[in-house]
Amino acid sequence: MDYDPMAMDTEAEGPSVKISDASAHHVNFELSSVDLAFANTIRRVIMAEVPTMAIDLVEVEANTSVLADEFISHRLGLIPLNSKNVDDVAYSRDCDQCDNYCEQCSVTLTLHARCTGDEIMKVYARDLVVDSQRPNNWVGNPVITDPDGLGTVIAKLRKGQELRLKCIAKKGIAKEHAKWAPVSAVGFEYDPHNKLKHIDLWFEKDAAEEWPPSKYASWEDPPQEGEAFDYDAVPEKFYFEVESVGNLDPDAIIQQGIKVVQEKLAAVIKDLTDGGSGGAAADFDGPRSPDMNMNGGAAASGWDQGYTTPFGTAAAGGSSGWGQTGAATPYGATPYGQNGSNGWN
């Protein structure tokens, strides 16, 4: 494609979204007017960098079950926990209220189960008792979606066996451990007719016959017979299928993902605009989590010199989270429009 002004004009319109299907646990949508790299960034960030809650520490008081402590700890870690408004929770490693963990940065769940009957007893996620001292009223509740309201099975106990333990759930991202993933899968597809030849389909006799068309194939025009290959063609429509594990609503996952990318970019802008002054020691006082500077109260450290104005408003908008509608993004409507007078140069 040529770099004509028209191309820049269409770019200015920005991405557009069409939702084709949605439920409490998934959303399918079509993303267009963006390039492949942008769409892929959205996909990657949703999979790996959206913060959620998961059990991270387990203190075992008694375990007379047949399963090893580590085994049960691992199972507990994988239980999806409600993460609505996780922004209210601080990262334990950044928490300035405590050295280890506290009510600001963790949720405590206790499990006490003992089999007294003759039959094998199953211990379910619903048997976890969530401590009331927690950052908000949702965070840390085990996700229970089955009709009987049981949740996932943690262990099975025989007569006389007992399980008594305390779990500490913390906020984290899936880049550190997959248990923090908000999604089980993100479907990502473009060019269902393979017009761009990004895929080299394996076949025995005829690729068209052996590979069933995707469900999105009917949404785009099939290639014309004898049509010449368009060397300038780029993918234009991207079909996402975001499947939540239940800890966040599907729209929240996407909004959080967008926010994470914006924060990454903001960090780059911040570093490049006031970089050089003060040196590393002044700008940074230790390792921090990726979105720490966005979490309102937590922004007290020396992170924000010179970028305070945009982040100040961002903290106000960001704290109310993804529930909001309309133009209010974490950055406000035009985050960089009014930079001339106030602050970062």
Added chain:
Amino acid sequence: MIITDEEQRFELFLLGDDEKKCFETADTRTPNSSVFTFNKEDHTLANMLRAHLLKDPHIIFSGYKVPHPLFAKFELRIQTDGEVTPKEALLNCCKSLVTDLAILSREFTKEYELRKMVGGDSSGEK
């Protein structure tokens, strides 16, 4: 203290003590070019920046590399036509991407709310 060779996975996204997220090094081999080193970032950011920079008519070259797969770091090389410095170009790129993401967020919210209003009863339930 336990000594382990297990990789510490938070090192993938937590900046070290004296690390900056991003800094510029001039590339003296060619005019108007710089290499930006990004710490604790990966292809997620790198490829998006690379692709978006190429839409800027002042950009002659933009490309990135991850010097080693075990270190969360990438280097983005930018060459401009001289009208803008590579740093300005990168800043413009970042700002434009933030705007795009804001639009995406707004569009998605709009669509999602619309969807909820229309099909809320049939599809919104568990």
